[in-house]
Amino acid sequence: MTSRERIIEALNHREADRVPLDLAGMRSTGIHAMAYRKLKEHMELPDRSVKIFDVFQQLALVEEEVRRRVHSDVVELKRLDGEFNTRIDKWKEYDMFEDGGRYLLPDGFDPVTMPDGSRAIVREGRIVANMPKGGFYFDGKYFPLAGVQDRKAIDEAIHPGLSEREIVFLKDQLRELRSSTDCAVMGTFGGNFLEAGHSYFGYQEFMERMITDRPLVEYFLERLLEKYTIELERYLFEVGGDIDLIQIGDDYGTQENTQISPRVFRSLFKPRLKALCDFIHLKRPGLFIFLHSCGSVYPFIGDFIEAGVQVLNPVQTNAKNMDPVLLKREFGGEIVLWGGGCDTQRLLPFGTLEEIEEDVRRRIDILAPGGGFVFASIHNIQMEIPPEKILRLFDTAYEYGRGVYSDRKR
Numbered sequence: 001m002t003s004r005e006r007i008i009e010a011l012n013h014r015e016a017d018r019v020p021l022d023l024a025g026m027r028s029t030g031i032h033a034m035a036y037r038k039l040k041e042h043m044e045l046p047d048r049s050v051k052i053f054d055v056f057q058q059l060a061l062v063e064e065e066v067r068r069r070v071h072s073d074v075v076e077l078k079r080l081d082g083e084f085n086t087r088i089d090k091w092k093e094y095d096m097f098e099d100g101g102r103y104l105l106p107d108g109f110d111p112v113t114m115p116d117g118s119r120a121i122v123r124e125g126r127i128v129a130n131m132p133k134g135g136f137y138f139d140g141k142y143f144p145l146a147g148v149q150d151r152k153a154i155d156e157a158i159h160p161g162l163s164e165r166e167i168v169f170l171k172d173q174l175r176e177l178r179s180s181t182d183c184a185v186m187g188t189f190g191g192n193f194l195e196a197g198h199s200y201f202g203y204q205e206f207m208e209r210m211i212t213d214r215p216l217v218e219y220f221l222e223r224l225l226e227k228y229t230i231e232l233e234r235y236l237f238e239v240g241g242d243i244d245l246i247q248i249g250d251d252y253g254t255q256e257n258t259q260i261s262p263r264v265f266r267s268l269f270k271p272r273l274k275a276l277c278d279f280i281h282l283k284r285p286g287l288f289i290f291l292h293s294c295g296s297v298y299p300f301i302g303d304f305i306e307a308g309v310q311v312l313n314p315v316q317t318n319a320k321n322m323d324p325v326l327l328k329r330e331f332g333g334e335i336v337l338w339g340g341g342c343d344t345q346r347l348l349p350f351g352t353l354e355e356i357e358e359d360v361r362r363r364i365d366i367l368a369p370g371g372g373f374v375f376a377s378i379h380n381i382q383m384e385i386p387p388e389k390i391l392r393l394f395d396t397a398y399e400y401g402r403g404v405y406s407d408r409k410r
Helices: 003-011 033-042 064-070 151-157 164-180 194-201 203-212 214-242 262-283 298-307 324-331 353-367 387-409
Strands: 050-054 074-077 087-094 103-107 119-123 126-131 184-190 245-249 288-292 311-313 336-338
Touching: 003 184, 033 050, 033 064, 033 387, 050 087, 064 387, 074 164, 151 214, 164 184, 164 214, 184 214, 194 203, 194 214, 203 214, 214 262, 262 288, 262 298, 298 324, 324 336, 324 353, 353 387
Parallel strands: 050 103, 074 184, 184 245, 245 288, 288 311, 311 336
Antiparallel strands: 087 103, 119 126
């Protein structure tokens, strides 16, 4: 069975020859550049350089040799933007971390070192992102709609952005992926609403405006939906026929609760999410819709399903009401659980190899029966995780996942 066939079986809630695995199939199942450098060194690969394709999260571009070593079954069709107006069709060497590694950053990456030692990304004379001295990620610092009072500013800030250059990049990349691997291909789209509000207005201001200035928020969300629909029309026409999933995302949860009430979600966000899903299903009926939403989203999972979402990630099982037994029992037949394979907050950083192996087996026993499960860590593997733990994580999932379905069929 090919990797693509294995993923398709899981998406159709059927048991394959083994549990499918994912490392770096999208921007929340990836690996930090520093951890990836150590992994390549541990594997004694001749080329130890690391391409950082996501400047914001400092995510490594996982190469085919590493993908095969961890038995990952899915690859990402990456967008051209590496964040903050950088472009991943060209690369430049940059001394990103003081660990002796050789890092390549996207074209356009040109941070300014500030007096306090931090690195700032400056666009049009303003700081849009900052990495503190000794830090490992960039934080957004500029919110273009902060304080605006009229709709004209929203119209000027939100406009479709799928360029001809990106279309060429996507099509070339897709041809290469299809010729070099037998993996399922996940197209990254995005299409978020709540997170977009945080990015445009700032977190606190947008949360307040949903209550104090709802008409403006409604207008903002409609302009976003219009933008996404225009972009999706072109995206799905150009590459939608040769990808297997399309990823959208919006973090509706926190560790302890949903970010917004069910009433606000169902009145403001669910209708737009459904419109987005309906458009995708109309244009490409066979394409699976993958939603990334961190945190405690149990109250919304039924709504996600009603909206047309078919895959949920990262299945953050250490958040409130996200027990894997509960999720599998209540939703396992209606939505694919993609993730939930290992707790990256506590167990992966602080557990022993034996504890990681035991936990992986336990989670597979819970989530794998009946299909509808793709093993991945709960969000990205962080910079401090040693290669021995990464390999134990995926080797256990591979070996144990090979037997879990065959044993059930005997």
